[in-house]
Amino acid sequence: MAFEGLSGKLNAVFGKLKGHGKLTEKDIKEAMREVRMALLDADVSFKVAKDFVNKVSEKALGARVMESLTPAQQVIDIVRSELVELMGNTTAKLDFPSKPPCIIMMCGLQGAGKTTHCAKLAKWLMGQNRRPLLVACDVYRPAAIDQLKIVGEKVGARVFEEGQGNPVEIAKHGVKYAKDQGFDTVLLDTAGRLHIDETLMDELKNIKSETQPNEILLV
Numbered sequence: 001m002a003f004e005g006l007s008g009k010l011n012a013v014f015g016k017l018k019g020h021g022k023l024t025e026k027d028i029k030e031a032m033r034e035v036r037m038a039l040l041d042a043d044v045s046f047k048v049a050k051d052f053v054n055k056v057s058e059k060a061l062g063a064r065v066m067e068s069l070t071p072a073q074q075v076i077d078i079v080r081s082e083l084v085e086l087m088g089n090t091t092a093k094l095d096f097p098s099k100p101p102c103i104i105m106m107c108g109l110q111g112a113g114k115t116t117h118c119a120k121l122a123k124w125l126m127g128q129n130r131r132p133l134l135v136a137c138d139v140y141r142p143a144a145i146d147q148l149k150i151v152g153e154k155v156g157a158r159v160f161e162e163g164q165g166n167p168v169e170i171a172k173h174g175v176k177y178a179k180d181q182g183f184d185t186v187l188l189d190t191a192g193r194l195h196i197d198e199t200l201m202d203e204l205k206n207i208k209s210e211t212q213p214n215e216i217l218l219v
Contacts, residue, residue: 006039006042009034009041010035010038013034013035014076016031018072018073022071023072023075025061028057032053032057033053035053036052036053039052039053043109048086055082056075056078056079059078060074095214095215097214100179100183101175101178101184101186102185102186102214103211103212103215104185105188105190106187106188106189106219107190107216107217108192108219109192110141111192114138114219115147115189116151117217117219118148118151118189119134119148119151119154119155119157121217122187123155125185126155126157130184131183132186132187133157133158133177133183134148135187136148136160136161136162136189137171137188137207138189138190138191139164139170139191141192160174160177167190167191167207168203168207171188171207172211174186174188175211186211188211188213
């Protein structure tokens, strides 16, 4: 996943900073350049990455940090604090409707980990005494349906699939099946796509239009 890669790259930057006894302005600028590149590699927009680095740099180059006995740790704390602020420091809860099923649409780039997250979310939902249904809407990636079946079986969640059919129809049929069989939550595992792929983006819009999801989660 992109953010798992981001974590590893940031830890590498932090490791370099800790290797310095005292930090110079050059050390901090080099570290911030690597932080910016790590954010861009994680698909953070250029403007957001630039603003983030500028804010961290301004605080990191302050006299209180530069003259500290532990400047590296202070810079690391600033980065982490600003990341929390950037990502949001409050917990957002899922919106469960009074009339089930709750429909959750999983979206993101290919390889971002949507299928794995579907299973993890299903396991968490079962821990909340809910009955989730995983719906295999990714008909493009090789073995995507089999992967969903495997991870679903591992967590004990039912999987609805109709093979390599029309993803929009599969999503609709999955929601109907959930209603008929008493599942109170539906997780739509959609195919990974880029925003420049108009055909697949239109497919997402159609799935949304036909199923009216309560939540759309970007992985």
